[in-house]
Amino acid sequence: MVEGRDAIWGAGLAMAAWGALNAAIPVAWFTWLSREMRAAPESAGDLIVAAIQLAIMPGATLGGLLLDRYAITATFPAGAAPLALGALPIGKGERLRAPSP
Structure with a gap:
């Protein structure tokens, strides 16, 4: 375990x-x-804020339950798993790009 000044700098x-x-x-x-939603950027922004808030709610609940039942170390793989699963459908992002005119 790192102690003293090194711990402060590391943190x-x-x-x-x-x-x-x-x-x-x-x-x-x-x-x-x-860039992708030129016609309605405000609506797109509202949608992403709502999606972020909706993702935080079950994540915080699950993280709290894991912390109470097991330990802080249980929360890291539980957070990494949905991150990896969410990245799979996106891939390189080619399907998300607008078609060229």
Whole structure:
């Protein structure tokens, strides 16, 4: 286990990476939506916010149950599994691109 100053720097670096990733993901989603849904970008934005909120609710419930019943380590594979399953249908994203005129 890392202790002292190294632990503080490691935690700070991990927090900075987490913050950078969590700041970039919504920007990427909304950029993609505004390009693909030119006719109604506001409606597309509302839809993605609702989808995110709907995903948080069961994820938080399951995470809390796993934490209470097992340990914090049980939450990591339980979060990675739906992430991997959700990435499968997207693949390279070719089906999501608008057809070229």
